[in-house]
Amino acid sequence: xxxxxxxxxxxxxxxxxxxxxxxxxxxxxxxxxxxxxxxxxxxxxxxxxxxxxxxxxxxxxxxxxxxxxxxxxxxxxxxxxxxxxxxxxxxxxxxxxxxxxxxxxxxxxxxxxxxxxxxxxxxxxxxxxxxxxxxxxxxxxxxxxxxxxxxxxxxxxxxxxxxxxxxxxxxxxxxxxxxxxxxxxxxxxxxxxxxxxxxxxxxxxxxxxxxxxxxxxxxxxxxxxxxxxxxxxxxxxxxxxxxxxxxxxxxxxxxxxxxxxxxxxxxxxxxxxxxxxxxxxxxxxxxxxxxxxxxxxxxxxxxxxxxxxxxxxxxxxxxxxxxxxxxxxxxxxxxxxxxxxxxxxxxxxxxxxxxxx
Amino acid sequence: xxxxxxxxxxxxxxxxxxxxxxxxxxxxxxxxxxxxxxxxxxxxxxxxxxxxxxxxxxxxxxxxxxxxxxxxxxxxxxxxxxxxxxxxxxxxxxxxxxxxxxxxxxxxxxxxxxxxxxxxxxxxxxxxxxxxxxxxxxxxxxxxxxxxxxxxxxxxxxxxxxxxxxxxxxxxxxxxxxxxxxxxxxxxxxxxxxxxxxxxxxxxxxxxxxxxxxxxxxxxxxxxxxxxxxxxxxxxxxxxxxxxxxxxxxxxxxxxxxxxxxxxxxxxxxxxxxxxxxxxxxxxxxxxxxxxxxxxxxxxxxxxxxxxxxxxxxxxxxxxxxxxxxxxxxxxxxxxxxxxxxxxxxxxxxxxxxxxxxxxxxxxxxxxxxxxxxxxxxxxxxxxxxxxxxxxxxxxxxxxxxxxxxxxxxxxxxxxxxxxxxxxxxxxxxxxxxxxxxxxxxxxxxxxxxxxxxxxxxxxxxxxxxxxxxxxxxxxxxxxxxxxxxxxxxxxxxxxxxxxxxxxxxxxxxxxxxxxxxxxxxxxxxxxxxxxxxxxxxxxxxxxxxxxxxxxxxxxxxxxxxxxxxxxxxxxxxxxxxxxxxxxxxxxxxxxxxxxxxxxxxxxxxxxxxxxxxxxxxxxxxxx
Numbered sequence: 003x004x005x006x007x008x009x010x011x012x013x014x015x016x017x018x019x020x021x022x023x024x025x026x027x028x029x030x031x032x033x034x035x036x037x038x039x040x041x042x043x044x045x046x047x048x049x050x051x052x053x054x055x056x057x058x059x060x061x062x063x064x065x066x067x068x069x070x071x072x073x074x075x076x077x078x079x080x081x082x083x084x085x086x087x088x089x090x091x092x093x094x095x096x097x098x099x100x101x102x103x104x105x106x107x108x109x110x111x112x113x114x115x116x117x118x119x120x121x122x123x124x125x126x127x128x129x130x131x132x133x134x135x136x137x138x139x140x141x142x143x144x145x146x147x148x149x150x151x152x153x154x155x156x157x158x159x160x161x162x163x164x165x166x167x168x169x170x171x172x173x174x175x176x177x178x179x180x181x182x183x184x185x186x187x188x189x190x191x192x193x194x195x196x197x198x199x200x201x202x203x204x205x206x207x208x209x210x211x212x213x214x215x216x217x218x219x220x221x222x223x224x225x226x227x228x229x230x231x232x233x234x235x236x237x238x239x240x241x242x243x244x245x246x247x248x249x250x251x252x253x254x255x256x257x258x259x260x261x262x263x264x265x266x267x268x269x270x271x272x273x274x275x276x277x278x279x280x281x282x283x284x285x286x287x288x289x290x291x292x293x294x295x296x297x298x299x300x301x302x303x304x305x306x307x308x309x310x311x312x313x314x315x316x317x318x319x320x321x322x323x324x325x326x327x328x329x330x331x332x333x334x335x336x337x338x339x340x341x342x343x344x345x346x347x348x349x350x351x352x353x354x355x356x357x358x359x
Numbered sequence: 360x361x362x363x364x365x366x367x368x369x370x371x372x373x374x375x376x377x378x379x380x381x382x383x384x385x386x387x388x389x390x391x392x393x394x395x396x397x398x399x400x401x402x403x404x405x406x407x408x409x410x411x412x413x414x415x416x417x418x419x420x421x422x423x424x425x426x427x428x429x430x431x432x433x434x435x436x437x438x439x440x441x442x443x444x445x446x447x448x449x450x451x452x453x454x455x456x457x458x459x460x461x462x463x464x465x466x467x468x469x470x471x472x473x474x475x476x477x478x479x480x481x482x483x484x485x486x487x488x489x490x491x492x493x494x495x496x497x498x499x500x501x502x503x504x505x506x507x508x509x510x511x512x513x514x515x516x517x518x519x520x521x522x523x524x525x526x527x528x529x530x531x532x533x534x535x536x537x538x539x540x541x542x543x544x545x546x547x548x549x550x551x552x553x554x555x556x557x558x559x560x561x562x563x564x565x566x567x568x569x570x571x572x573x574x575x576x577x578x579x580x581x582x583x584x585x586x587x588x589x590x591x592x593x594x595x596x597x598x599x600x601x602x603x604x605x606x607x608x609x610x611x612x613x614x615x616x617x618x619x620x621x622x623x624x625x626x627x628x629x630x631x632x633x634x635x636x637x638x639x640x641x642x643x644x645x646x647x648x649x650x651x652x653x654x655x656x657x658x659x660x661x662x663x664x665x666x667x668x669x670x671x672x673x674x675x676x677x678x679x680x681x682x683x684x685x686x687x688x689x690x691x692x693x694x695x696x697x698x699x700x701x702x703x704x705x706x707x708x709x710x711x712x713x714x715x716x717x718x719x720x721x722x723x724x725x726x727x728x729x730x731x732x733x734x735x736x737x738x739x740x741x742x743x744x745x746x747x748x749x750x751x752x753x754x755x756x757x758x759x760x761x762x763x764x765x766x767x768x769x770x771x772x773x774x775x776x777x778x779x780x781x782x783x784x785x786x787x788x789x790x791x792x793x794x795x796x797x798x799x800x801x802x803x804x805x806x807x808x809x810x811x812x813x814x815x816x817x818x819x820x821x822x823x824x825x826x827x828x829x830x831x832x833x834x835x836x837x838x839x840x841x842x843x844x845x846x847x848x849x850x851x852x853x854x855x856x857x858x859x860x861x862x863x864x865x866x867x868x869x870x871x872x873x874x875x876x877x878x879x880x881x882x883x884x885x886x887x888x889x890x891x892x893x894x895x896x897x898x899x900x901x902x903x904x905x906x907x908x909x910x911x912x913x914x915x916x917x918x919x920x921x922x923x924x925x926x927x928x929x930x931x932x933x934x935x936x937x938x939x940x941x942x943x944x945x946x947x948x949x950x951x952x953x954x955x956x957x958x959x960x961x962x963x964x965x966x967x968x969x970x971x972x973x974x975x976x977x978x979x980x981x982x983x
Binding site: 044047048049071072073074076077095096097109112114140141305306323324325326327328348350351 | 552553554598599600601602603604605642643645646683811813814869871872874875878913914915916917918919960961
């Protein structure tokens with residue numbers, strides 16, 4: 003689905019880049035695309051939300067899900083994707099998957115059955131695949147009963163639940179197969195990506211790919227190959243034809259948990275977040291070329307970075323404002339050379355990601 | 360803190376236990392320049408089937424932050440401060456959670472207390488640290504001679520069921536009072552969500568316990584008292600709206616024992632007490648927080664024929680913890696000491712000064728000073744007008760969680776510091792059966808080094824963890840005013856209104872966020888208004904009460920908020936007297952207009968509810 007989106011947007015991105023080179027006051031994002039800001043919300047308050055921002059009209063709309071439906075999301079939003087006509091979102095503190103119209107945010111379905119700390123989500127034409135962390139065990143500090151839950155997109159009912167032996171993180175559907183990063187638990191990090199074939203809505207293990215410890219977020223590059231960032235500090239390149247690891251870049255600065263990784267519209271440049279740790283606790287954003295992967299210095303440094311996204315000539319960074327107030331979105335241009343902060347606009351609580359439509 | 364006076368129920372307490380005992384020593388009346396308020400016997404008895412959460416919300420200017428229906432977590436905050444700035448005490452024992460630093464008012468049953476004293480701002484600093492905002496002192500009833508029995512039964516909407524029993528006896532040197540209670544509620548009220556309606560799930564609450572007090576007069580000048588209070592609150596934790604699968608649960612068990620000795624001699628009062636407290640909490644049947652405390656308290660009051668008084672006190676406590684989230688079992692010592700001097704140089708002037716010093720293991724606490732003056736402008740048979748001024752310092756020590764939580768606890772924290780200034784104006788006018796009272800307070804509080812939990816990167820776990828820091832500064836300016844009119848004619852009529860305004864501004868960019876500067880603190884309403892009116896005709900009473908809480912921001916930049924809400928309640932009551940008994944039957948409608956509102960974001964609250972209350976009292980000594 004991400005591939006389709008990228009392919010769909012490419013002509014427009016090219017057009018917008020051309021225009022932006024000649025007209026400095028023109029939109030820097032694809033004028034057809036608008037930005038959806040995923041606001042995670044505070045965990046205990048379950049006040050996640052979606053905002054939208056239209057670069058062409060400069061119109062910013064807060065809590066568009068609530069204003070459309072007259073009720074809030076009512077949970078903490080973990081992840082969201084655009085697939086088909088839907089925005090699909092996993093949430094916690096109500097454990098559920100929200101399905102909404104990608105244009106209007108009209109709520110189409112909510113699936114709570116079988117959801118135990120759902121986190122990642124991927125989809126094909128028929129099914130959505132949700133990675134369930136499971137139920138937190140206060141004695142072992144490990145999530146019990148992790149699983150992959152498959153949701154039928156015709157009925158919005160659970161088609162199958164596939165039990166896992168360790169906590170999954172993200173999912174990616176490509177070439178008729180489902181890739182799941184097995185992040186594992188604190189003190190027992192996972193070291194693999196599982197590849198599943200989907201048979202009548204049920205995942206069947208096809209292959210396990212060994213990677214560095216703590217595989218987390220995955221993205222597709224221009225060649226439909228996977229890049230996965232690991233909490234142990236590595237970027238792993240996986241060929242999706244052979245399902246083999248092609249390259250592993252070591253000693254990559256990372257967050258250490260819940261990694262944020264994205265790729266630009268060309269599919270050639272990865273961007274991810276890191277924290278400098280004690281004593282400064284500063285945030286940083288790094289990038290690397292997928293074709294010439296040489297690790298450089300951080301391209302942006304700051305504080306309280308929480309989400310990242312790239313569209314057109316713009317790099318979007320979500321700032322969580324130390325979780326004390328609504329956050330903000332920082333918009334940078336020239337992200338491949340010397341990023342320039344050109345705009346800051348408001349967001350909801352803890353903006354942790356972006357969708358572009 | 361303003362307070363609506365007692366609702367006039369002509370003879371509602373005729374057969375109840377002895378009239379309220381408000382003042383233990385001159386302390387409660389000698390700290391000049393500020394006022395205390397009393398939730399008296401008449402008010403408290405009307406909430407016998409409720410917790411202090413409802414009692415305070417509907418009768419005082421304090422803000423109750425409540426996470427759903429009755430019995431759910433609810434905290435109390437004074438004058439624009441946070442719940443961590445309020446101390447709740449019983450028999451001089453701080454009964455706040457020593458790990459969290461606040462009390463859950465829904466776990467305190469009104470049934471077993473006869474009254475409560477409310478102290479806001481400066482005066483409360485006499486009672487140890489932690490009460491930058493204020494304090495609430497719960498008061499026992501003391502039995503009279505003879506035997507008295509009280510039975511209380513309540514039924515209501517949403518699975519409400521309350522049973523309470525009291526037995527008291529007094530004879531010569533010995534007296535006792537026993538009380539038991541069980542208050543259950545299902546909270547299965549309707550919730551509007553996503554164009555549908557469902558019954559609230561996982562919000563049941565059972566509050567039960569026993570309380571015993573024994574008095575023994577050793578001689579004419581020495582008295583012994585022993586108190587025991589066992590309280591259990593077993594409840595499901597109401598989830599946010601739309602969460603139909605949550606099964607969170609919390610079990611609290613509290614055992615509090617206090618033995619005190621009072622010795623009056625030659626214009627002096629010497630008090631000493633020993634208390635043992637056990638607080639056990641279990642979250643989701645497995646995560647345990649256990650804490651025991653031993654407390655020794657001494658105080659000495661000297662009265663010099665009304666010209667000057669002095670009070671000296673010292674309280675020492677050792678707390679021992681067994682908390683899963685701490686790095687092993689541990690203990691903490693602390694001692695609070697104070698001296699208060701009160702002077703009456705002129706008949707219309709009262710001046711006081713105080714000094715306080717606490718020592719807390721691992722925490723450096725400064726000396727605190729304060730003082731005030733009261734001046735009676737007018738004092739005659741019909742009119743009394745008083746003005747006052749008070750200036751006080753205060754502090755709040757880091758909680759045990761702040762210091763010891765693993766990961767994130769910060770042993771390098773310093774106490775929060777507060778400075779209060781307050782002026783007040785009191786006006787009372789009495790003419791024949793009419794009485795008018797007007798009370799106003801203007802105050803300012805500045806808090807520095809306020810503790811805020813912020814995300815930090817932890818090198819040990821290689822994760823971001825929340826850790827407390829002394830970073831926040833707050834400036835609060837506020838105003839409280841209440842007006843009460845009472846017609847004391849045979850058919851008693853009463854009307855009152857109380858308004859509280861709190862401008863509580865953050866003065867520091869929390870987490871480096873400039874958008875938080877000069878913004879109202881989260882969950883501090885600018886406005887709160889309560890009004891009550893009642894009329895009593897013979898043995899019938901009708902009461903109408905209204906409470907309004909203004910909108911509250913839910914985060915520090917004041918962008919997001921929950922709407923204000925106004926709730927209307929009505930009660931009709933009949934009292935019947937026969938033999939040596941009193942039977943009181945009341946019918947109450949809560950949320951008369953069926954208002955759909957949220958006290959805390961995304962926590963549902965009950966709509967219109969009905970309650971029947973039956974209270975039977977017998978005494979072999981008091982007749983109507």
